[in-house]
Amino acid sequence: MQPKSILLIDDDLELTDLLTEYLSPQEYSIAVAHDGQSGLAMATSSNHFDLILLDVMLPVMDGFEVLKKLRQTHLTPVLMLTAKGDDFDRIFGLELGADDYLPKPFNPRELSARIKAIVRRIDNLANHTQMLSINSVELSLNPTNQSLQCNGQPVELTGTEFGVLQILMSHAGTLVSKQQLNEQVLGRKLAAFDRSIDMHVSNLRKKLAQYSDKEKIKTVRGSGYIFIESLL
Template sequence: MGTRRRVLVVEDEQTIAESIAARLRAEGFEVDLAHDGPLGVAVAARTKPDLVVLDIMLPGFDGLEVCRRIQAERPVPVLMLTARDDETDLLVGLAVGADDYMTKPFSIRELAARVHALLRRVDRQAEPEENAAIVVGDLEVDPVERRVRRAGVEAHLTPIEFELIAHLAARPRAVHPRERLLAEIWGWGDAAGTRTVDSHIKALRRKLGADLIRTVHGVGYALEMPR
């Protein structure tokens, strides 16, 4: 039997933190807890978790700063928790390296499912890639080196942003429904998180250009043919 995966939960509300920890431990994870920003960074440096569940609102300094410091030390998938359905917070969270987010109140069962999905994606990324680079107009997606360039300028993407743009670039102009993107990129079996797709698309537009991805209203998104 392999080594159990380790998850760090950084959450200042003790009841929520303990509920998350209990569920993840029941599903076979090793779980560490931290209740403020500085301790979260310190525990991450010491335990080197496979994944971090991170609240945005924390004592000491907030979850965005925790995420920034953790990612600067060692890239790790981060699932952010926010008490507010605030688009700005979510986009900033994605910009500093978060891979996914959930808005409180949330289902502990759904949180555990998202943790599993994030780790499955990490495992897929670790598999050897033999695909040639995808070139669409001035956009180049290199699945071997996991680099994305537009007009020769490299964009610094989070792991899930890379997966999303690679998925769209593999079939340019094709319309990708939000629900299918959730299933194929995030590994979710329902459409409950379609705003997650929308937020990541906004982040990609900010990094790669607003003209690159077309919204097909009521359906999903398509990659344009950039010049």
């Protein structure tokens, strides 16, 4: 099996050495950049990366700016490395299109678990190319090429946003709990005060609102979400 390629963008030389040493034996190919500008250049080059680990505090160009520019052209999964306890960093990163976040300092085993969850989602998508499309009145979701159209217009989604919408549409008219979404999309149990899924749903709504004025995802406060548009 071809090793998954990871781009690590962090200016902490000791940490990048430690993570490279820790992750390489787990069949990951690690490339490293120590500032935001060079990291963005590597991320948008012809080299394909399966995942990007992106620190917030970077010289030359901070992680938020890197992510913002990256999302203009690339949907590569991004795991943000944020300051411990800084809710603003986490929420802002998710709003810009990060797939997940991990606060520093972290246990390398926790990082490995987060990486495996994202890689598992990528592999599951690749292994389910025969899954049928899901069509509603205005939406057409195609798991084969991870594409979405709203009223005939293509909608660019990150892998995480696609996973959330796929589950909601697959259970149209039925409440899907935040716990279920967290476990199936992010690969971990829902922790107290974790707003990751909320932010991904918020991003979905904003993107869909560009092509339709009809509400498609209803919030059941404290419980989860319901896809409310009828399927065809």
